[in-house]
Amino acid sequence: MMKAKYEVADILRRNHHILEHIVVNRWKLRTLYAIEICRTATMGGHIDQCLNTACNKTHISYNSCRNRHCPKCQGHKQHEWILARENELINTSYYHMVFTLPSELHKLTFANQKTVYSILFKTAWSVVRDFAANPKFIGGKTGMISILHTWGQNLSFHPHLHCIVPGGGINPNKKWKAAKGKDKYLFPVKAISKVFRARFIKQIRLHFNLHPEIYKLLFQKKWVVYCKQPFYGPKQVIEYLGRYTHKVAISNHRLIDIRDQQVTFMAKDYKHGGKKQPVSLSDREFIRRFCFHILPKGFTRIRHYGILSSSLKKGILPILHEQLGLVKLCPQEESKHRICPSCQKGELITIRYFDNRGPPKNIKALDKAIIQTIIKIKS
Template identity: 60%
Template sequence: MKPAFEVAEVLRNQQNRLNELCANSWQVRTLQALSVCRTAALGGHIDVCDNTKCRKLHISYNSCRNRHCPKCQGHKREQWMQAREKELFRTSYYHLVFTLPGELNRLVLHRPELVYKLLFQTAWDVVKAFAANPKFIGAAPGMIAILHTWGQNLWLHPHLHCIVPGGGINTSGKWKAARGKDKFLFPVKAMSGVFRAKYVEGLRANKLDDPKLYKSLFARSWVVYCKQPFFGPKQVVEYLGRYTHKIAISNHRIRSIESGQVTFEAKDYRRGGAKYLLSLPEAEFIRRFALHILPRRFTRIRHYGILSSTLKKVCVELLQRELGRIKLPERVDVHLLCPACRKGKLVTIWRFNTRGPPPLNTATLNLLMNLVKKP
């Protein structure tokens, strides 16, 4: 169902203020792209349903394809999930979350690439070190890591969602399962301490001279969370679908845009995920949203170890032979289905440029009708 309100509407309302609300020109360019997504400004196309009992025409405006856009993630998510499904093998998969403390938020504002890149590297170093320990696995692991930078109220809350198979490949090239026997992967308290020490070590290696910051980072415990393994491969894929191409806020969470205020739904996880409504001035809403625009060309989904692009072609095939390949029902990309009959697929028959929809003169209409009549 199409949402009643959109982030793009807020951006268009404050179009003349984007420069003052953003920290840099890259954020401004990103928000400008989001504001015109699926409008006549980007041109569009006319599609016809290939179902002979339907054959309806649909006019669509082009999307901006920006990874921060609430309207552009569905098709990308489907494609990414289909690729990952082919790489599953029969084992337990665990969900780990590495969270940075709020004391680092100020550094995020000034050096986001450093903070986020170090988060990825440190999380992998921790997983790799614990997996190498014979007490837990004693083998080379793999990991898929997904960066999220936001909390429900749109403030900075950098954390990494990770999927880790419950085992690894030993020196003999064989699979070795985790010793926790599907009850736990690694001890989270020990991981939290190592995570903090390695991250601070990484900051020092980057010549960040701030004794006050280091003192504050060691003044509190850091958080590493590890859920019990998924029930099966279907749950792994569903999880990936929820988290991989998620953005700071979806259009469906916005409840109203009026009188210069944006009201949206949020969850309070300190109260068990209880829902509440939060209202912000449009300018503040945009300012917070812009905090989560990643640096240019920064990769927010990364693969490591036996799941890395370098090794997975060999390792995944080896493990699927040893442990068994998982076959899931073929996925249907709902974004390609006709919205009228929900059975046929849309076929593009006409494209038009950024000057808006094509003039519906007699020649154009006759051409389209002839195309529609074709079986």
């Protein structure tokens, strides 16, 4: 993918002097500062050199901040996550479900993020678990992978949970039972929406003392749980899921202009068939909205449940692989060698590390003995 013309970091850097006035939360402020200095000399870095004697070029690389909200730090983590899922896949169909909170709960959610997000995870799994246990649908124990997203396309606050659920479960005799919808549906959407609404509101009552009118309003509103038709197979589901796992509120490639203290980016308008349209915000409003989606410190946004949870999958997955067969994705492994971007042939080796004072001024004068030693070891 080509390098983005503009970056979120550019917007943060030009507003560095007023960030403390826009963001009062210290944790969110630390996150913004990390994104601002990501892959700059402030982070330190290293110098690589190409071992191809016909090239022999040096390349300076700056360290990443590795913050999970940084648009520049998610690609490598996403690839690692996808590779790690290969041995956890079940050779069956999978369904994509989305549990969304109504707008009436947005203020409560934003003010109590850890609590409400935890309730969202807990309630969504309880609904899926109990519907799967019902003999009308599966009659067994299923699993789920859930990923929390908090944003809409225009960076508005829109908390929702993306869930991937296998099309079946394991019965008490440890035999696989396929869902009875025959790949047309997993659970009835209307029924699951009503149960989700009732259970979520029950949990809200236990944790918060809201005005009775609010509960009345929540029950009057239809809560829609989205459930898509199954994927073609495990390969498609893991590629699809991989796009969601390490997504951030906005990618740098969506930015189309950042001049005159204004930020313009492309956003899908789902009210008009998902058509892409430009959205313009002031710097201050863009930063304010971006901060909506910085999660509380230590909060886990990807969770595994049931037969896909860490406590059960080690014992159950081998049984299911024996019954249903193994899944072989043959994903493209990352090369152990780093290839020179200049000649596209030579292997890169790191010849020097540097701190926030920056790289040495005369890179060509670096000790050639280091390079010769490495070449001998490699050969």
